[in-house]
Amino acid sequence: MLHSQLPWFIGGPILGLCVVAMRWLMNERLGVMGAWSDVVHTVAARRLSFGPFGWMLFGLIAGAAAFALVAGGPDFHGYGWLTDTFTGPNGTLIIVAILLASGVLIGLGTKIAGGCTSGNGLSGNAMASPASLVATMTFFVTGIAVTLITEALI
Amino acid sequence: MAGTRVAGLVIGIVFGVVLSWSGMTSPNVIREGLLFQSSYLFLFFGGAVTTAFVGLWLLRRRAPRALLTGEPVQWETIKPERRHIAGSLIFGIGWGVSGACPGPIATQLGQGIAWGIPTTVGLVLGIVLFDRLQARAQAAPKRAPAASVIPSPVAADASA
Numbered sequence: 001m002l003h004s005q006l007p008w009f010i011g012g013p014i015l016g017l018c019v020v021a022m023r024w025l026m027n028e029r030l031g032v033m034g035a036w037s038d039v040v041h042t043v044a045a046r047r048l049s050f051g052p053f054g055w056m057l058f059g060l061i062a063g064a065a066a067f068a069l070v071a072g073g074p075d076f077h078g079y080g081w082l083t084d085t086f087t088g089p090n091g092t093l094i095i096v097a098i099l100l101a102s103g104v105l106i107g108l109g110t111k112i113a114g115g116c117t118s119g120n121g122l123s124g125n126a127m128a129s130p131a132s133l134v135a136t137m138t139f140f141v142t143g144i145a146v147t148l149i150t151e152a153l154i
Numbered sequence: 155m156a157g158t159r160v161a162g163l164v165i166g167i168v169f170g171v172v173l174s175w176s177g178m179t180s181p182n183v184i185r186e187g188l189l190f191q192s193s194y195l196f197l198f199f200g201g202a203v204t205t206a207f208v209g210l211w212l213l214r215r216r217a218p219r220a221l222l223t224g225e226p227v228q229w230e231t232i233k234p235e236r237r238h239i240a241g242s243l244i245f246g247i248g249w250g251v252s253g254a255c256p257g258p259i260a261t262q263l264g265q266g267i268a269w270g271i272p273t274t275v276g277l278v279l280g281i282v283l284f285d286r287l288q289a290r291a292q293a294a295p296k297r298a299p300a301a302s303v304i305p306s307p308v309a310a311d312a313s314a
Contacts, residue, residue: 008194011176012201018165019202020209026158027220027227030165032256040281052162057260059166060173064264067174074265075174080181080253082269096272098251103276104283105248106255111284112303113241117255120242121199126206127229134234135242142246147188150251 019123026052029127031119032060033110085154113139157222170261179261181253188250237303248276 022030035057042050050058068074078084079095086094110116113135115124121139124132176198177183187195213227220227249255254262254273262270284304291304 005177005194006172006175008176008198008201011172012198013205014172015169015202016205016207016209018169019206020213021161021165023210023220023227023229024213024218025161025220025222027223027225027229029229032169032260035162035166036256036260036277037281040278041285044282050159052158055159055162056166056169059163059168060170060257060260061166061264062163063167063170064174064179064261065266066167067171067261068265071174074267075177076180076182076267079269080185082181082252095269099269099272100276100279102248102252102254103259103273103278104280105244105276106252106259106273107277107280108284109241109243109245109248109280110256111241111281112237112305113245114238114305116245116257117199117249118257120238122202122206124231125203126210127231128207129231131232131234131238135238138239138242139246139249142243143250144188144190146247146250147185151189 015122016126019126022123028052029119029123030056031115031123032057033107033116033119035060036107037111081150081154109139161222169257170264173257173261174265179258179265179267184249184253184258188253235305237305240303 019030022028031053035053038051038054039057042048042054079099082095082098083091086092086098106116110119113120115121115132115135117139120129120132120135125136173179177194178198183192184195186192218227219225245255252273254270256277259270259273259277263274287304288307291302292306
């Protein structure tokens with residue numbers, strides 16, 4: 001962390017208000033996976049007419065870029081436990097393979113579940129959706145279990 | 155409609171700054187949370203859900219029309235299905251290993267973190283793979299019983 005971390009009781013509620021804004025302005029469920037899908041599907045159709053979700057993804061990227069500019073660099077260096085564990089000449093290759101595979105699981109899994117940490121976890125639970133509650137419990141328990149397992153193995 | 159696109163962009167910028175400033179972009183912060191070494195992840199997530207829950211509850215009670223599109227502000231929820239568990243299991247594995255989910259993957263790219271590139275490529279491949287599975291399940295529903303966790307396009311739209 002190269003800067004003072006935004007207190008959770010400020011950052012959390014601002015994200016919550018983003019969900020409310022999306023609903024109040026255009027009656028949509030805020031979800032970052034929906035944003036990725038919009039961009040992928042629009043580009044795959046050889047068009048550039050992105051919808052509000054596609055523009056939200058560009059905003060996410062732009063907001064993070066602006067933050068890095070103001071903070072004087074990215075938020076972290078290396079890549080956590082992966083760069084700590086896999087060192088040497090083959091290390092980078094192994095990490096790239098692991099992150100690529102993780103990305104596939106994240107993309108496929110969230111599409112099947114109809115939402116990610118924001119779509120199901122944040123928005124869906126705020127909508128009091130039973131499906132989102134089950135999805136959230138599932139990915140939190142799985143994420144915790146997988147993290148504990150990798151921590152035990154390294 | 156241009157207004158909704160501008161609104162999407164602005165909401166994305168706010169979201170991106172918060173995901174960066176809070177440290178959610180960093181796999182270290184996510185991992186410390188999932189290992190229960192730090193309470194920040196859970197407090198942050200809880201604060202976000204609570205605020206959104208109260209905000210949406212107030213919004214639903216007032217039942218206004220959406221400010222930009224004019225449509226009634228309303229939504230429906232669905233009961234849990236197998237796909238919500240199966241999909242979140244698959245997602246949870248990727249999340250636990252990489253310490254990243256779709257929002258932070260975007261903010262890693264924005265911050266210029268090169269490790270975000272392979273994760274992004276994988277994410278896009280995952281979407282493409284899902285589209286293929288969905289198309290196949292649609293084309294031959296009776297021959298693909300194993301793909302029954304793949305939601306139909308209609309169900310995927312109303313997935314909350």
